[in-house]
Amino acid sequence: MERSRLETPAAVGRPRSREAHDAILRAAIVVIREVGYDAAAMDAIAARAGVGKATVYRRWATKEALVADAIERIMVSLTVPDTGSTRGDLRAVMRDTMRMYHDPQTTALLSGLVAAMARSPQIAKAVRGGFVAARRDTMRQVIERGIARGDLRRNTDIQLALDLLSGPLLVRALLTGATIDGRLVRGVADAVLTAFAP
Amino acid sequence: MERSRLETPAAVGRPRSREAHDAILRAAIVVIREVGYDAAAMDAIAARAGVGKATVYRRWATKEALVADAIERIMVSLTVPDTGSTRGDLRAVMRDTMRMYHDPQTTALLSGLVAAMARSPQIAKAVRGGFVAARRDTMRQVIERGIARGDLRRNTDIQLALDLLSGPLLVRALLTGATIDGRLVRGVADAVLTAFAP
DNA sequence: TAATTACGAGACTATTGCGTTTCGTAATTC
DNA sequence: GAATTACGAAACGCAATAGTCTCGTAATTA
Secondary structure, three states: HHHHHHOOOOOOOOOOOOHHHHHHHHHHHHHHHOOOOOOHHHHHHHHHHHHHHHHHOOOOOHHHHHHHHHHHHOOOOOOEEEEEEHHHHHHEEEEEEHHHHHHHHHHHHHHHHHHHHHHHHHHHHHHHHHHHHHHHHHHHHHHHHHHHHHOOOOOOOHHHHHHHHHHHHHHHHHOOOOOHHHHHHHHHHHHHHHHHOO | HHHHHHOOOOOOOOOHHHHHHHHHHHHHHHHHHHOOOOOOOOOOOHHHHHOOOOHHHOOOOOOOHHHHHHHOOOOOOOOOOOOHHHHHHHHHHHHHHHHHHHOHHHHHHHHHHHHHHHHOOHHHHHHHHHHHHHHHHHHHHHHHHHHOOOOOOOOHHHHHHHHHHHHHHHHHHHHHHOOOOOHHHHHHHHHHHHHOOO
């Protein structure tokens, strides 16, 4: 099978370079962040990684496959805040998200990925399993702790709460272009606290 | 000036066809909805409109300009609901939005436009001035009436309320892929009502 | 040391799509 | 009716880019 040839190099001959493998994935992320998904050219990725294109295509059959692999590695380091209060925790995690959106590259990355997701199930799966899941898990922990503390209703619709928290920032970043500032962060966190108060 | 030549045809000679003009704009919208912004080819738009490409480029210098013009015409007909209660109005306007997202073409359109907006200020301006503004105006009227009725706080942050209403649906449509159903619509409307209760 | 596979570099092929130009024809003004 | 401009159709030039292939060289196994 073609697939296994790509994934399992033969035992004989020069072994594949792990350095090249990692460099390609890193380069893919860098280039995508710089110019977006569509404009990220395989030539540019290979050049940035310091490898030939053949070395790239020996590992990934298509750009789609490479990008899907690379995206799963964009794991923004996330820490679950512990400020002592649910309000403080919620605000802290939202400030974290705010900082993410303040990086223009991240916003450009996101808008490109959204379009790519609509066309490619493979990309969609990678993005959802990658940093979308990571961010939501962090927020979920904060909410569940809030429920345990008694600051949020026991029957809180967690999915809904997560969407209420992340939605407004996404709207501003992708659609309206309005500023994402401390006022918004506080407003969103407080609105969720009020809406799901016991 | 080149610009004025494009916009103001000369008084002498065969006049420009208004039918062609309108057909091109309509075709642009159809094609963009079908295949997305990036994949919408000028050849396809001209063919769909039944005109030659020269006829298109006589009116718009670039694809960007044409699309910007066309997008402003995508004015989904919106009616401000009047159910008698603020809760009913909010739910009605959200159901309206839900129906929009249930059209796969609209979701595809939106994801493509989001990416295009990030690259082109002209497109961004058109989208924001077009259906983003239309939808938000409708929701704003519902909220302002809710304030007048005394169902919402007098000092309600209207921008924030609008983002809380539209955000969750956008998150699901573009990022998580979760279903957008009546439960979500009710949850969002009720959450905003609770969060901004007097 | 022979066979095998990977390496970086880059030429090459094929496709796509924007925007221009050319063609013969149609509509309008002077 | 002469001049001018627009029309639809289609060919064309040009740039970008995905993916393949070739080259001489390097690293590994048997």
